[in-house]
Amino acid sequence: MTKAIMIQGAGSNVGKSMIVAGLARAFLRRGLRVMPFKPQNMSNNAAVTLDGGEIGRAQALQALAAGVAPLTDMNPVLLKPESEVGAQVIVQGKRIATVKARDYAALKPSLMAPVLESFHRLAATCDLVIIEGAGSPAEINLRDGDIANMGFAEAAGVPVVLVGDIDRGGVIAQIVGTQAVLPAEDEARIKAFVVNKFRGDPSLFDAGLAEIATRTGWSSLGVVPWFADAWRLPAEDVMDIAGTKGGALKIAVPRLNRIANFDDLDPLSSEPGVTVEIVEAGRPLPGDAALVLIPGTKSTIADLQFFRAQGWDIDLKAHVRRGGHVLGICGGYQMLGTAIIDEDGIEGQAGRHEGLGLLDVVTEMKPEKRLALTKALYLPTGDAVQGYEIHIGQTDGPDRARAWLQVEGRSEGAASADGLVRGCYLHGLFTSDAFRAAYLAELGGESSGLTYAADVEAVLDALATHLETHMDLDALYALAGDVAPAAIRSL
Structure with a gap:
């Protein structure tokens, strides 16, 4: 039983x-x-x-x-x-x-x-x-x-x-x-x-x-x-997000007020040659970052306003002028466009909201949510990428002509003419080792050869051994109760 x-x-x-x-x-x-x-x-x-x-x-x-x-x-x-x-x-x-x-x-x-x-x-x-x-x-x-x-x-x-x-x-x-x-x-x-x-x-x-x-x-x-x-395991709570001091390649991540699906950062934090710096509210984006990664958010329009309130919009444009790279994922992608249109007030106040203007795309908020486990190709190298989509909104515009992912036969993402600014809806893409190595190389970094999935498995095994060593698991299992048939219990 x-x-x-x-x-x-x-x-x-x-x-x-x-x-x-x-x-x-x-x-x-x-x-x-x-x-x-x-x-x-x-x-x-x-x-x-x-x-x-x-x-x-x-x-x-x-x-x-x-x-x-x-x-x-x-x-x-x-x-x-x-x-x-x-x-x-x-x-x-x-x-x-x-x-x-x-x-x-x-x-x-x-x-x-x-x-x-x-x-x-x-x-x-x-x-x-x-x-x-x-x-x-x-x-x-x-x-x-x-x-x-x-x-x-x-x-x-x-x-x-x-x-x-x-x-x-x-x-x-x-x-x-x-x-x-x-x-x-x-x-x-x-x-x-x-x-x-x-x-x-x-x-x-x-x-x-x-x-x-x-x-x-x-x-x-x-x-x-x-x-x-x-x-080294994916963090559950936003309060657990922390920067990691690694190598010379710095990735700056502004901590949005409604940051979501921040597990995108975990494979990057595991790279020994990468320093991930979480930028708290009230602090400027660092001038020595190779990449500013704008993560997902549960409230894109509210976090766009929050982003501006910190002065990060000014820092971000200065970063691009210096030749720095920008990547927006999901809500971060939407924020990078010229506008977000929310006629139905799905995220609050209805209307048109001006974006950061670093990508020539416009997002229209729609009530339907896309949920999908996704396989893709990174078009510059042909490397396979696995991830997932979890978003509302549809994004289109001239910079979509420079899509850099192919997802199940359709183009995905957008890029600026100079290639410094990119966005996409695909979460989890950095768990794909070949893509992560290629992307970090574009930023001037070197691949460590890390196999991220195997690294997570090894940590889970070490965690299990840790508990086996310090907890009485035989006693715990003996305390477990038999599950009664569902029909017996009702409220």
């Missing part, structure tokens, strides 16, 4: 996603068919699935760790923030609405049915489902209608392991305090705890582990030391 265990956190960013990925790989190596699952995620870093939808990028990484294709059922509810108060709601891979935060509370209870449907569909195909919570169950003000933590655990009848983060300090209070505020029935679902991100000799925390176990009655599954190679 299929088993399931839920990994919840004593706070946000305690390392749940990484632990689930490592556990998925570890149990795969033990011969089990594993499926990752996250009932609700909030992220603009999305992945396109084989079944034509979108899920959080972290669940796609966990699927890779488990050796299975990413499916919409792995993350049935995805919230993609579009403003400070509203988010797009994706259910089983498809957009159903854009709602304000206060209205989502009313919508949430209706989402438990598709969440459970996805969970049971996954469970029917595997030996073990490893479930990731969101935020913390200690946010008891969100308990009514909850589908992300204890609400789901109760509905699905699954046991919980609680993870605390010692790196930020106060881990005893995190874990013991979580127990103190939980209702008795929720507290009873937690069977064990893990202390994550320890730096130094883990035995120095033996007394702390004993104190937590004594105060909570929960068993310890171990202290997990800091995993130094975590940065």
Whole structure:
């Protein structure tokens, strides 16, 4: 019978996603068919699935760790923030609405049915489902209608392991305090705890582990030391984006307010000859960058205004005058054009919005979203490129005549007459090793021979070994509960 265990956190960013990925790989190596699952995620870093939808990028990484294709059922509810108060709601891979935060509370209870449907569909195909919570169950003000933590655990009848983060300090209070505020029935679902991100000799925390176990009655599954190679895996959260100090070739990336699908940066950050500099708001674009890469965004028009507010439009034009290169991907591509036309107000205020004017193209916003896993050719060299498209809007204009990609028989992208400025809709193109090497060579860099996919696989294997060494995985598997048939449970 299929088993399931839920990994919840004593706070946000305690390392749940990484632990689930490592556990998925570890149990795969033990011969089990594993499926990752996250009932609700909030992220603009999305992945396109084989079944034509979108899920959080972290669940796609966990699927890779488990050796299975990413499916919409792995993350049935995805919230993609579009403003400070509203988010797009994706259910089983498809957009159903854009709602304000206060209205989502009313919508949430209706989402438990598709969440459970996805969970049971996954469970029917595997030996073990490893479930990731969101935020913390200690946010008891969100308990009514909850589908992300204890609400789901109760509905699905699954046991919980609680993870605390010692790196930020106060881990005893995190874990013991979580127990103190939980209702008795929720507290009873937690069977064990893990202390994550320890730096130094883990035995120095033996007394702390004993104190937590004594105060909570929960068993310890171990202290997990800091995993130094975590940065080499795709980041889940925008707060995790960080520059990397590498070689002399500098790529500057302005941190947009609604930056999305920033996994485009990961292969570049892994190149030892490349320095990726994340440019924060209020700072100028560096004058010594070979490339300014404008990434995707969930709100192109709002981020275009944000870009100008930083003075980056002036810096960017100066960069091009010096002979510097510019690449815009998806929303960044749209921003580089002469205009964005949004007659229906899909992104807010309806009308025509002036672009940065570095590409002679115009984008018209359309309500239909394109979601596709894509194979392409890099026309200057003929190298194969794999990636994905996830966007609204159609872009056309004279600079499209200099398309530099061919996607399944059609031209894709645009380039300026001097070739310094390019844009395209294809995310993930830098994961293709031959293309990445050719593109970096055009910028004056040298290829390291990095095989990016193999590098990610090696890090996932190292992460699994790390957890095998420092966690009691036999005890964790013994705590996993049998998945009850879907018909038994209803709300």
